[in-house]
Amino acid sequence: MIVDEQGGPLGVVIEGANVHDTKLLDATIDAIVVERPKPTAKHPQNLCLDKGYDNPTGHQTAEKHHYTPHIRPIGEEKPAALGKHKHKPRRWVVERTLGWLSKCRAILVRYDKNWFNYLGLIQLACALFWFRRLHRLTTA
16 A cells, blocks of 8 residues: 555555565555656655665665655664654554554455455545545535
């Protein structure tokens, strides 16, 4: 799953549990359903990934799609918090979105035999999240 900085789902791909996420990065970026603006030198588009993507394939895929990759190197530990944060957290928003999706019973336990039915349920849940967000913004 790929999300925006507030955790709104932009694209999702499903595959078997034995396929590593790095092999799905290209397909996940291609699955984005909204048109993204052209990245410029003044306004680059960032892609934050975890340590699992710290390999040539992860870097090449991000750069192929004109993203600036932010990948913590393998073996580097997170620095200790020293008080005021200098930047907002980047990687936890995907886990939060997956937590939202786990509230949907049909997604938490996969009842569907066909992969395309399961993908359709995930896409429907993502569309409902966007609808709720837009509804909150218009009624506030």
